[in-house]
Amino acid sequence: MRFAGAGDESSKGILDAIRTSGTLAVGIGGFFALLLAARRQRTIELDLKNKIDSLILQERIASDNMSHQERLADSSENDTRLRRATDNYVSGMDQLGSPLPHIRLGGLYALERTAQENPDLRQMVVNVICAFLRTPFIPHPNKVLKLGERRNIREIDDHEKEESAEKLARLAAQEILRDHSNPRDEVRYWGSLTLNLRSAYLVDFDLTGCTVNSMDCSGARFYGLSHFLNCTFHGFCSFYEAHFEDADFEDAKFVDFTYFNDSIFDDRANFKKVRFPKGDVAQFVDVKFYDECLFEGCVSVRPIDFSFSEFHDSVQLPDNVNLEYAQAKNKSIQQSLPRDWQLGEKINEQSSFFPIVKKKRA
Structure with missing residues (x-):
């Protein structure tokens, strides 16, 4: 009986050992299976x-290539635009030199269109237009007709027709x-421009409401009515000679030296x-005013200098002026002179002018 019980216990131990070994084997197998699965998952993830x-890199390369192509296209487009602008500018210059x-x-x-787009x-285009206006041009006065008289169309000769066409070009x-200084x-404003109209020939010139940087009209000849109403001059402005x-400068503003x-x-x-x-x-x-001289309501921090000037007709001047050595042809001007100035006596009987002198303080 004891022998049989010992055998049963031994068999039970062997079975337990086998069961434990099997469990360990299954566990180790499961571990390695999990490890392989994890490695496989890691490999798949990598x-x-x-x-x-690789896709991101390809997209980046494609994007860079596209950007490069766009830059090349933009550069090519800019080059084309510049070439076209240069060609249009040169063509406009050639046409402007035509007889x-x-x-x-x-x-x-053509030059205006080129400047608007560039x-x-x-x-530069403004400089060319100003140079065109500096070329000589003297309009002939219109023939004065008697009351009821009509002019025969045959009297209009070729020279007059040519002059009329030239005038149209100058007005344009x-x-x-004017249009691009307002x-x-x-949309059409080109910014504060510099106008070099030195010795220019201008007909019914009009800068009403415009703004310019500096303007040189020294020696310019203004035919007809010149309009500068409400015009602003930011820089140096010269109308010397x-x-x-x-001329109508009403409400104009001169910011710099005038x-x-x-x-x-x-x-x-x-x-x-x-x-x-x-x-x-x-x-x-030393300005000669042959008609009305109207400076009523003029505002200036310093005295406006009219020294050595001649007044042939009526005047309206502010009190803040300098009239030293100025003279007037019409004695009625006395009534409209600034409060500190008066007419003096003629130097001699041959003189046509009365000197303007400062009143003596009491």
Whole structure:
């Protein structure tokens, strides 16, 4: 009986050992299976990551290539635009040099279109237009007809027709300067421009409401009525030795030094409510005013200098002026002179002018 029980216990131990070994084997097998599964998962993840990185790299390369192509296209487009602008500019210049007025007119509009599309060329185009206006031109006065008289069309000769065409071209050039100097037209405004109209020949010149940087009209000849109403001049402005027929500067604003010395006004000179806001000197030295001289309501920090000037008709001047050595032809001017000035006696009977002198303080 004891022998049989011992055998049972031994068999039970063997079975337990086998069971334990089997459990360990299954556990180890499961561990290695999990390890293999994890490695396989890791391999799949790495492979997927590599594919994603490869796709990202390909997309980046494609994007860089596309950007490079776009830059090349933009560069090519800019080169094409610049070449086209240069060609149009040169073509406009050639047309402007034509002896035929209608071709010059086409050249002006071609240059205007080029400047509108290419801001960098705007001042250059303005310089060319100003140079065109500096070429000599003297309009003939219209024939005065008697009451009821009609002019025969045959009397209009070729020279007159050519002059009329030339005048149209000049008016177009002036209109281009005006249209692109007006800040109220945001689309067409070319910014504050510099106008070199030195010794130019201008007909019914009009800068009403415009804004310019600096303007040199020294020696310029202004035919007809010249309009500068409500015009602002930001920089140096010279009308030295300019010759006006009828000039209207009402409400104009001169920010910098203003120079009208030795100029001539054949007809009315209207400077009502003109402003010199920063105290810069406004000089009208040795100017000849043959008609009305109107400076009523003019505002200036420093005295406006009219020394050595001649007044042939009525005047309206502010009190803040210098009239030393100025003279007046009409004795009635006495009533409208500034409060500190009066007419003196003629130097001699042959003189046509009364000197303007400062009143003596009591």
